[in-house]
Amino acid sequence: MRVWKFGDDIDTDAIIPGRFLTIYDPRELAKHAFEGTRDDYAKNAKAGDIIVGGRNFGCGSSREHAPLALVGGGVNVVVAKSFARIFFRNSINVGLLPVVCKDADKIADGAKITLDIKKGYIEDDGKHYIIEPVPAFMQGIIDAGGLVAYAKSLKEVPSCTKSQQ
Amino acid sequence: MGATIVEKIFSRKCGGDIRAGEVVMAPVDGAMIHDITGPLAIQKFYEMGGSKVFDPEHIILLFDHQIPADSIPAAENHVYMRKFAAEQHIHNYDINEGVCHQVVLEKGRAAPGEIIVGADSHTCMYGAAGAFATGIGSTDMGFALKFGALYFKVPETIRAEISGKFPNRVGAKDLILSIAADIGADGATYQAIEFTGKTIENLDMAGRMTCCNMAIEMGAKAGIVAPDKITWEYMKGRRKMKPFPLESDIDASYVTKRSYSVSDMEPQVAVPNNVDTGVPVSKVAGTRIDQVFIGSCTNGRFEDLEEAAEVLGKKKFNTKVRVIIIPASRDEYLKTLKAGLIERFVKAGALVEAPCCGPCMGGAFGLLAPGEVSLSTSNRNFKGRQGSTEGRVYLCSPATAAASAITGVITDPREV
Numbered sequence: 001m002r003v004w005k006f007g008d009d010i011d012t013d014a015i016i017p018g019r020f021l022t023i024y025d026p027r028e029l030a031k032h033a034f035e036g037t038r039d040d041y042a043k044n045a046k047a048g049d050i051i052v053g054g055r056n057f058g059c060g061s062s063r064e065h066a067p068l069a070l071v072g073g074g075v076n077v078v079v080a081k082s083f084a085r086i087f088f089r090n091s092i093n094v095g096l097l098p099v100v101c102k103d104a105d106k107i108a109d110g111a112k113i114t115l116d117i118k119k120g121y122i123e124d125d126g127k128h129y130i131i132e133p134v135p136a137f138m139q140g141i142i143d144a145g146g147l148v149a150y151a152k153s154l155k156e157v158p159s160c161t162k163s164q165q
Numbered sequence: 166m167g168a169t170i171v172e173k174i175f176s177r178k179c180g181g182d183i184r185a186g187e188v189v190m191a192p193v194d195g196a197m198i199h200d201i202t203g204p205l206a207i208q209k210f211y212e213m214g215g216s217k218v219f220d221p222e223h224i225i226l227l228f229d230h231q232i233p234a235d236s237i238p239a240a241e242n243h244v245y246m247r248k249f250a251a252e253q254h255i256h257n258y259d260i261n262e263g264v265c266h267q268v269v270l271e272k273g274r275a276a277p278g279e280i281i282v283g284a285d286s287h288t289c290m291y292g293a294a295g296a297f298a299t300g301i302g303s304t305d306m307g308f309a310l311k312f313g314a315l316y317f318k319v320p321e322t323i324r325a326e327i328s329g330k331f332p333n334r335v336g337a338k339d340l341i342l343s344i345a346a347d348i349g350a351d352g353a354t355y356q357a358i359e360f361t362g363k364t365i366e367n368l369d370m371a372g373r374m375t376c377c378n379m380a381i382e383m384g385a386k387a388g389i390v391a392p393d394k395i396t397w398e399y400m401k402g403r404r405k406m407k408p409f410p411l412e413s414d415i416d417a418s419y420v421t422k423r424s425y426s427v428s429d430m431e432p433q434v435a436v437p438n439n440v441d442t443g444v445p446v447s448k449v450a451g452t453r454i455d456q457v458f459i460g461s462c463t464n465g466r467f468e469d470l471e472e473a474a475e476v477l478g479k480k481k482f483n484t485k486v487r488v489i490i491i492p493a494s495r496d497e498y499l500k501t502l503k504a505g506l507i508e509r510f511v512k513a514g515a516l517v518e519a520p521c522c523g524p525c526m527g528g529a530f531g532l533l534a535p536g537e538v539s540l541s542t543s544n545r546n547f548k549g550r551q552g553s554t555e556g557r558v559y560l561c562s563p564a565t566a567a568a569s570a571i572t573g574v575i576t577d578p579r580e581v
Contacts, residue, residue: 009350009351009439011545011547011548013527013545013547013548013549013550014547014548014549014554017527017528017549017554018526018527018528018549018550019527019528019532020528021201021230021528022231022236022238022239022241022242023238024204024205024208036548036549036553036554036555037548037549037554055351056350056351056354056384059350059351059384060286060545060547061285061286062202062284062285062286062288062300062301062302063201063202063302064202064205064302064303064304065205082351082354084351084354084384085354085355085384085386086286086300086301086302089301089302089305090302090303090304090305093302093304093305094304135188135318137188137316137318146304147209147213147304147305147307147308148209148212148213148304148307151213151214151307151308151311151312152212152213152214154312156312157190157312157314158190159179159190159191159192159314160178160179160180160181160189160190160191160192161189161190162183162187162188162189162190163188163189163190163316164188
C-alpha cells in the first residue's frame with residue numbers, strides 16, 4: 001500500500017475541481033482526483049493506497065465529491081495531522097476512514113505503511129506512529145456500516161438525546 | 166458559569182442545559198440544498214429508506230451554481246431536483262432567485278435562535294441573522310431531509326471583539342480578511358466565531374453577512390452575531406416573529422477572546438493560494454490582473470455594488486480587464502437596477518450577469534486560463550478555484566476590486 005503524500009491545507013478544489021461536480025459516480029470522479037494538482041495520482045493510484053496529508057486536509061467546500069473521488073479509486077484511508085471538519089464527517093459517511101496522526105509529516109511519499117486501527121498505530125519501515133481514535137459517536141456510525149446503513153435502521157431519531165463524545 | 170449564544174441556541178431547542186463539547190441529536194429548523202450537492206443528498210435520502218421528507222416547509226431548494234444550465238449533466242441535475250421538489254411538495258426557487266445563502270436570508274428562511282443546515286460550506290452566513298447555521302455534506306443532508314435532525318457536536322466559541330470606525334473605503338471584507346490572516350485557515354476548526362463589539366453593533370446586515378460567510382475559511386463550524394435592533398429590523402416582513410433576547414452571558418466560557426480595531430485598518434488583499442494570507446493592499450499594489458469578479462454570497466449585495474459604484478464614479482473600467490459583476494440575488498439585482506448602477510457598470514465596460522455563483526463556482530463560466538490573474542470579491546482563492554490550477558486568484562473588497570478594475574492592476578481604493 002503506497003503512500004501518496006500531500007502537504008498542508010489540501011482543499012476540496014484540489015481533490016476534485018469544480019468543473020467535475022456534475023459527476024456523482026465515485027469511479028468517474030476518481031479519474032479526475034487531484035487533476036491539475038498532482039496529475040500522476042489518478043493515473044497511478046491503486047486500490048489500497050493511502051493518502052497522507054499535513055494540517056487541515058480537506059478544507060473548503062462541503063462537496064462530498066471529494067471523499068468520493070478518493071473512495072472511487074479504491075483508497076479507503078486518509079492520514080493527516082488534522083482534518084477540516086466537513087471533510088472529516090463526509091469521509092466517515094462515505095466509507096473513507098480519516099486517521100489523525102500527529103507524525104503524518106514524517107511519512108514519505110511512496111512509503112509502504114501499514115495501519116493497525118485496533119492497536120492505534122501506523123507502521124512505517126519499522127517505526128510506529130500513534131494515531132488518534134475516532135470520536136465515539138462517529139465510531140458508532142462506522143460500526144453501523146456508515147450513515148446510510150445507520151439511518152436505514154431507524155424509523156425516527158430520538159431528538160435532543162445526547163451521545164457519547 | 167454563563168452560556169455562549171451557541172450553547173443557548175442548542176439549549177433552547179432541546180430544553181436543557183447543553184454545553185460546548187456535548188454531542189446532541191438536535192432538530193433542524195431548515196435544510197438547504199442546491200444544484201451541486203442536492204442531487205447526491207436526495208439520492209442518499211432514498212438510500213436511507215426515505216419516502217417523505219421531514220417537513221417540506223422547512224426545506225430550501227434552489228439552483229445557483231450552474232445556471233442557466235451550462236451543460237447537459239447540469240440540466241439533468243436540475244430536472245432531477247425539480248422532480249423531487251414536486252413529489253415532496255417542497256417550494257422550488259429554481260434558477261430564478263439567486264445565490265442560495267442570500268436567498269435563505271432574504272426570504273426569512275433563517276431567523277434568530279434557529280438551527281439551520283445547508284449542503285454548502287458557506288451556510289455559516291446565516292449567523293448574521295442570529296441563527297446557528299453550518300455546512301454539511303450530502304449524506305448528512307440525506308439524514309437531515311429524512312429525520313429533520315442531525316448529530317451536532319456543540320462547538321466552543323471564539324469571541325472576536327471588533328472596535329473602531331472603518332476608515333474611508335475600508336469595510337467588512339477587509340475586516341474578515343484580516344481576522345482570517347490572524348486566526349489562520351484552521352485556527353477555528355470545530356469552533357464557532359462570535360463577532361461582537363461596537364463596530365459590529367454599527368455594522369449593517371450586508372457587512373455582518375460578509376463576516377459570518379467567511380467563518381468557514383478559518384475552519385469554523387459557524388459564525389454568529391447576536392441578534393439586535395438591526396437584525397430584528399431585517400427580519401420584519403420576512404418572518405413573523407416577536408423579538409426575544411438572545412446573547413452570550415457576560416461570564417460565558419470562550420475558548421479564546423480576540424480583539425481587533427478597524428480604525429487604522431488598510432484595505433486587505435488575500436494572495437494566492439489561501440484565504441488566510443491577507444496583507445495590506447500596499448504590499449501587492451501594481452500586480453497585473455486579467456479579470457475582476459464583483460459578486461458571490463460574500464460580496465454580491467446591493468451595498469457591495471454601491472461601494473464599487475462609488476469608487477467607479479464616472480470613470481471607465483480598464484479595457485484590458487474583464488470585469489464581471491453579478492448581484493447575489495434577484496432582489497439585490499433589482500435594487501442595483503433601480504439605483505441606476507447596472508447601467509453605469511455596463512457603460513463603464515463591465516459584464517453584468519444574472520444572479521448566480523458565477524466564477525466562484527470554478528466550473529460554470531468566467532474561468533481563468535493558465536497564467537491568468539483574477540481579483541475577486543468572493544471567498545476562496547484556492548489553486549484552481551476559478552479555472553486553471555496555473556491561474557491565480559486574489560481576494561479583496563468591492564471597493565478594491567472596483568479601483569483595480571479601473572487601473573488594471575491591484576490598486577488601493579483610496580488612491581483612485
